[in-house]
Amino acid sequence: MNYPETIHTGFHGKGHCQGIAVDRKNGWIYCSFTTLLIKMDLTGRVVGSVNGIVGHLGCIDFCDDDGRVYGSLEYKNDSIGRGILRNLAMNEREIQDGFYCAIFDVDKIDRMDMDAERDGVMRAVYLPEVVADYNASVQVNGTTYAHRYGCSGIDGTAWGPAFGKSGGKQYLNICYGVYGDVKRPDNDYQVIRTYDAAQWWDTVAQPLNQYTMHKSGAGCTAISFVYTGNTDWGIQNLEYDPWGKRWLMAVYRGHKEAFPNYRMFAVDASVPPRAAVHNAYGEPIALLTLAPMDRSENGITGTFFRYGQTGMADLGDGYYYFADAASDPVRGQYATIGLYRGTTDGVPFVRAEAVEGSNT
Numbered sequence: 570m571n572y573p574e575t576i577h578t579g580f581h582g583k584g585h586c587q588g589i590a591v592d593r594k595n596g597w598i599y600c601s602f603t604t605l606l607i608k609m610d611l612t613g614r615v616v617g618s619v620n621g622i623v624g625h626l627g628c629i630d631f632c633d634d635d636g637r638v639y640g641s642l643e644y645k646n647d648s649i650g651r652g653i654l655r656n657l658a659m660n661e662r663e664i665q666d667g668f669y670c671a672i673f674d675v676d677k678i679d680r681m682d683m684d685a686e687r688d689g690v691m692r693a694v695y696l697p698e699v700v701a702d703y704n705a706s707v708q709v710n711g712t713t714y715a716h717r718y719g720c721s722g723i724d725g726t727a728w729g730p731a732f733g734k735s736g737g738k739q740y741l742n743i744c745y746g747v748y749g750d751v752k753r754p755d756n757d758y759q760v761i762r763t764y765d766a767a768q769w770w771d772t773v774a775q776p777l778n779q780y781t782m783h784k785s786g787a788g789c790t791a792i793s794f795v796y797t798g799n800t801d802w803g804i805q806n807l808e809y810d811p812w813g814k815r816w817l818m819a820v821y822r823g824h825k826e827a828f829p830n831y832r833m834f835a836v837d838a839s840v841p842p843r844a845a846v847h848n849a850y851g852e853p854i855a856l857l858t859l860a861p862m863d864r865s866e867n868g869i870t871g872t873f874f875r876y877g878q879t880g881m882a883d884l885g886d887g888y889y890y891f892a893d894a895a896s897d898p899v900r901g902q903y904a905t906i907g908l909y910r911g912t913t914d915g916v917p918f919v920r921a922e923a924v925e926g927s928n929t
Contacts, residue, residue, distance in 0.1 A: 589904075591890060600892070601626045605622065624669075634739060718756070746802045796869070797818075800821060800823040808877075815837060815860040832872065876907070885927045
């Protein structure tokens with residue numbers, strides 16, 4: 570497979586690029602534009618799209634085992650949800666709070682403007698534990714806060730091995746969005762729920778009627794925490810990186826002065842979760858270990874590498890695509906997707922020339 574240095578997505582409406590996913594075997598690349606999924610070849614030729622989504626489609630990942638694309642999908646009656654409805658000229662519509670994993674049967678995407686509800690290309694799995702945390706109230710030092718763990722919903726989504734392993738059975742990880750309130754004492758962790766999702770399409774996944782949304786769902790097999798300090802909206806994009814033996818976590822920088830507020834962190838994939846205690850709640854948690862990157866401060870490692878928040882995809886052998894989202898005031902949102910390679914010295918990623926990559 571030939572991976573070009575740069576791929577241009579073209580212009581796609583009012584929602585910015587949220588995530589990218591690559592089918593390395595067949596040479597397709599998928600991009601989420603908030604309420605739209607597009608399918609392109611590696612030259613940037615768009616061959617199909619799925620619209621009709623009135624929620625927030627975030628980070629996406631391609632599952633090599635079943636050939637489908639998985640992504641976080643959230644519906645919220647808050648500023649983000651109302652903003653999406655305004656962009657879709659649906660201001661008068663009422664929206665229910667709900668959090669799902671969307672699954673796309675991407676082999677069926679063969680034309681533009683396919684409908685997420687009616688054309689049989691998308692099913693969704695309800696995530697009841699996320700809903701419960703979003704709706705919960707917690708007390709810390711006598712103060713009540715809405716949203717357990719600062720949960721604002723979900724975003725980062727990626728397949729990979731169990732934490733502490735480099736191979737074997739693949740699991741789906743879905744990350745919380747976390748509110749960036751600098752006054753909260755309980756939002757300094759990234760939160761990751763792990764799901765055994767291999768059979769979801771044939772079991773709990775159902776077509777989604779967005780006016781009367783179903784509750785066909787699944788619980789997680791584990792919940793894990795990463796102590797990074799506060800971020801703005803949590804893990805935007807998650808990606809398993811077998812070359813670096815790590816899980817890449819791209820975020821929008823936090824604002825608490827006590828933390829370095831990096832743009833990206835990585836979890837050491839070789840280290841199993843360890844028992845710890847949540848700093849704010851005093852409850853037992855499973856804590857993941859940060860992997861070394863080019864920066865370290867107060868025991869927190871990370872990097873200021875500027876890309877990844879709006880899409881990243883591992884290509885194997887230490888090569889990656891990172892999306893740079895932008896907008897044109899007339900033509901709309903677009904992204905420029907650049908090829909990078911990992912390094913072991915200095916900055917973690919540098920631009921790369923076109924490369925012949927592995928198809929598996």
